[in-house]
Amino acid sequence: MDTESIEGLIKLRRELHARAELSGMEADTAAYLREALSSTSPAELREGIAGNGLLAVYDSGQPGPTVLLRCDMDALPIPEDTDLPYASRDPGASHRCGHDGHMAIMLGVADFVAGSGLARGRSLLLFQPSEETGEGAAMVISDQAFADLEIDYAFALHNMPGFPINSVVVRAGAYAAASRGLIVSYHGGFSHAAEPEKGTSPTPAAAFLMLELGRLPQSATALEDNSKVTVIHANLGSRAFGTSPGEAVVMATLRSYTEEAMKRLADRAVGLAESLGDTYGLRTETSWTEPFPATINDGECVRIVEEAASGMGLQVINPGRTFPWSEDFGHFTAKFPGALFGLGAGEDHPNVHSHRYDFPDRILPTGVGIFEEILQNLLGTGSDR
């Protein structure tokens, strides 16, 4: 890639960085992308998918496979306390997961496809909203504007601090864990703190629940399922020394490497919450949020990624384990043959979701290059016609 193209990518990435928007609110970002994609003259540009999502369709007009490449659009509710010249304009939102970089890479791919054309089949470039809340992928898949598409291969990348710069991190099978958030609300009765017996305090139920949730994986799942339950928030009564509490909320994140183990863990967690509520005379409500399925990589798709990476002379790393974090690309791999792979962001690069994180611009050309190579291998370019 020439210097001018690389500088163009960096500029795009920084423009997108400054527009950081939270999940479901990516309107400015979508407007910017629409403008950029229009200049690549896709056969179709579908907008408003799952809210602010966009899908650019590039069609060779010839028979052949349909290849979906997906990137994510949303930022995180982490304040940007840097003095970067391209710092987020919204003080409450910042691109601390690198989705700005993922979008810039995809715009680079759009330019490539527009410039060289495809020899066969179709390429779909998807800009997906609301990845961080685990909602976007499922919403895209159930959106009418997406439902008529038959997809043969689906690929996505995520930048990955902790791995050598520009390495490709991929493996077949379970790649990223399933996770979901549990919210337990206990409703009892308030009373004067001098007479707790006249109310129904949720204190013991909430306390036991917090302790027992952490122990659930021990009794509910097998060692190899690598399950974990983390209590992330709790609230009990109010800061009023004269009042015995009548309400409590406990929230926890459940994680597992397989869907079966997740289901078992989830059922047991709800059963535990309800039985503790019953024991202490409380009304119990449970609900779920941010459900991420496990991301299961297809063997053939992994081979395609490995081949593309080797073709570019990149180091391919098999992490030899499932990553404990979650990615909603799992919804795509559950429906289509697909693979999620990591693009090394540097061993010492600050981790995603941390205050010091900023997408490393020097992996932009590699990201574009690997997607180009995948498209070239599966669909050929116009010059192959």
Ligand SMILES: [Zn+2]
């Ligand atoms: Zn993230």
Ligand SMILES: [Zn+2]
């Ligand atoms: Zn991310």
